[in-house]
Amino acid sequence: MTALGCTVGVLLSGIHAGALSGWVFLVAAFAGLLIGLPLRRWISGVRPVDAR
Numbered sequence: 001m002t003a004l005g006c007t008v009g010v011l012l013s014g015i016h017a018g019a020l021s022g023w024v025f026l027v028a029a030f031a032g033l034l035i036g037l038p039l040r041r042w043i044s045g046v047r048p049v050d051a052r
Contacts, residue, residue, distance in 0.1 A: 007029070010022070010025055011025050011026055011029065
């Protein structure tokens with residue numbers, strides 16, 4: 001496996017090798033994305049622009 005960086009490397013190399021840890025990491029990273037983006041917007045006070 002080549003070194004692709006911490007996050008990308010553990011995801012791609014784990015899935016490529018058929019390891020369960022790669023799939024678990026994919027699910028955890030996606031869950032963190034779904035939780036983290038709205039939380040970041042809420043903390044920073046950014047509101048969506050009204051699309052009229």
